């Protein structure tokens with residue numbers, strides 16, 4: 035009873051683990067002998083509340099989130115966080131610093147600029163965002179409201195491999211495209227946010243991890259639904275949460291735990307990425323990576339072929355061979371293989387084999 039599964043390299047929404055989809059399918063009509071789908075349960079009822087709290091618990095466990103942090107479930111995607119962060123944490127007498135590492139950082143900056151004073155603390159724009167600024171090149175003073183970074187740059191295939199120690203300046207990260215891909219030291223951050231749809235579940239849920247003492251500094255005059263405090267005070271149940279998405283998240287987190295937790299997932303992610311990066315590096319320039327070696331992403335592998343016609347052929351034949359989502363973003367061009375947690379090792383192996391065969395036939 036094997037299921038037909040594509041080699042899904044989409045940048046987002048992304049692949050989900052087959053085991054998770056099967057579990058959701060099995061429970062879809064009758065969740066835990068209740069005669070109802072989890073989607074049909076009241077968000078105030080016991081059946082759902084157990085799922086909700088378990089998802090929070092699992093996130094805390096997998097990410098080793100220290101005491102003193104809240105895990106919140108919001109809606110509006112990471113894009114709404116671009117506005118919510120400054121609405122809550124950019125007072126009129128301060129400036130917020132943004133490290134520009136790609137289009138998502140630019141968008142975050144542009145939204146904050148509408149709401150207060152912002153500055154560029156460092157930029158990697160030169161070379162079409164193929165790198166991450168050196169930590170010592172990031173400029174901000176002790177009075178900065180917060181420093182914002184984008185941990186993984188989905189479009190360019192670059193990723194931070196070390197974060198600045200910002201001391202008293204709160205560090206905020208958009209981790210939409212690499213959260214839960216490798217261990218991180220949550221205690222360095224005042225706030226982390228991520229749209230769920232790459233590594234945590236289906237789209238529709240935004241995860242926010244926020245330090246309680248930072249939360250207490252938030253402005254209190256914003257609209258109720260745009261204050262983090264509303265979600266923190268009500269265990270993310272102030273209004274109807276995206277219950278099915280949170281249920282799916284819980285299944286993904288359980289799957290991660292069974293796969294060896296963050297360390298197990300991280301190890302496999304490294305092996306998966308190595309399959310493709312090694313092929314690029316051993317191709318004598320047939321394939322060229324976009325990101326500088328030191329900034330390479332574990333999640334999005336961006337590369338080009340020597341000439342554009344060949345690139346077109348590579349992508350067309352890949353599609354015919356059952357590979358999905360390999361077209362690069364128009365801002366970088368070329369190819370992008372997004373290899374989030376749920377992309378199986380076998381799919382990466384199949385891509386490696388395809389790349390090797392294509393090179394052989396075309397050089």
Ligand code: PLP
Pocket residue numbers: 046110111112113114138184186187188189208209210211229230
């Ligand atoms: N930030 C990053 C790093 C992303 O990759 C994306 C989407 O791909 C976003 C933000 C936007 O997320 P959303 O669609 O959840 O608003």
